[in-house]
Amino acid sequence: MPLPAGLLARLKKRGLVKVDDNTPDEGEEVFAEDYDDDERPKPIPEEEPIEKEQETEFDENRELVHEVSACPNIMNMYHSCTKFCEERWGKKEFSPSEAMIRRRDRTLTAHPLPEKWREVADTDTNRYYYWNVHTDEVSWLPPTHPRAKVTFPAEKLKNLLEGKENVDNEPEEDEQPVMPSIDDSDFEALENQIRRKAREKEQEQKREKQKKERRGEKRKKADEDTLDPMDPASYSDIARGSWSTGLERGGDAKTGVDSTASGPLFQQRPYPSPGAILRANRKLEEQE
C-alpha cells in the first residue's frame, strides 16, 4: 500500500520511514569509516581492564580470580592499600602448582559444588576457594566437604571489627575467606553476631506484617456494619460497590471522554488524537 507522495517525503525527512534498501545507509558508512581510520588514537585504552574485571564477575564460564595487589605491606595491619599501591606494585599473578590442582580436582569430584557456589582463584595463596554468590559466604573447602568451614569473608569481619556499619555495601572484590587454620574464636563470635542481626530483622518484619493484618481486619469490620447514607446504594436500586467501583479501568470500552457528561457538557468533549487511540487499542490487545 503506497503512501501519498507528499506524506512519504515528509516522513522521510523526519526519519520515520525507512529509505529503500538499495540506497546505502548513511549511518553505517560513517561507522565503518571510523574503524578503518588507523591514524586516530584508540579511545581510552585505560578503561578496558576495568570492564574486563567486571566481566569476570558475571561471566559463568570464566574463572573467577580474587585479585590482590602485590604490595609488600599487604599483611601489615596498619597499612591499607590505596590506588597508588596498585599502580606501584601491580596485581599478583595466580600461578597454581600442579600438585594443588590435582588435589583440588580430587576433592571436587568427591564433593561437588552445590548451586550458587563458585570457585574463585586466590592470588595470595595460589589456591582456590569457594564463594556463595547469594549469601556472600566463603570456604576454603567445598561446602559439602565434612571438614569445610563456611565463614564470612575476612574483609567483612574486619570492617565489623572496626565498627563500620555498611558491611553489605562493601565492594565484592574485597572478599577473602578466613583461613580455617587460624580458627579465631573472635571471628566466630562476630559471625554469630551477624547471623543474630539478620534473624532479628526477619522477626521484626514478621511482627510488623502481623500488626498490619490486624489493623486491616478492624477497618473491614467497621465498613461491613454501616452503610453511608450518602452512598447511592442506600437510597436507590444500585448495588453496593467496592472502593474500586467507578475507577477508570483499561479494559473498558472508552472514548477517552467523561461518560457521565450530559447536556451542554456532552458537546464540550474532544476526542483523543489517533495516536492515543492506536496506543490504547494496542494495550487492550496485549491485555487480552
Next chain:
Amino acid sequence: MSYMLQHLNNGWQVDQAILCEEERLTVIRFGHDWDPTCMAMDETLMNAAEKLKNFCIIYLVDITEVPDFNKMYELYDPCTVMFFYRNKHIMIDLGTGNNNKINWAMEDTQEFIDIVETVFRGARKGRGLVVSPKDYSTKYRY
C-alpha cells in the same frame, strides 16, 4: 471524485498524517468511497482542496479498511468529516448538537471553505472549540 484525493490505508498512516502536519489543518473524511453521501462530500472536498491547500490537507479514510477509530470516534454515520490541528482534535459548534464532526454531506463548497477557515483561525490561536460561521441546526427542520 474520491480518486482525486489522497487515501490513508491504515491507522499508522492516519496518525502520521496528523502528526506530520505542523502548520496546516488535517481534514479527514471517514466513510466509504462508494457511499452516495460520501460521494457528494468528496465532490465538495475536491473542489475546496485546491483553494485550501495552504490551510489544510484533506485525506480520505475507509472505515472498513481502517476500523481502529470507529469506536472512539463514534463513526456510525455514512460520512464523517473531522478536523485535526497539531495532533489535536478541533471541535466546531455547528448547532447540530454534535460538536465533534460534520456528519452530513455538504453540497456548498464555499460553506465548507468558510468552516475550514474558521477552524484554522481558531486552532492557530489554540482554541479547541470554534463556532461555525453558519448555524446548521435549521438543516433538520421540516
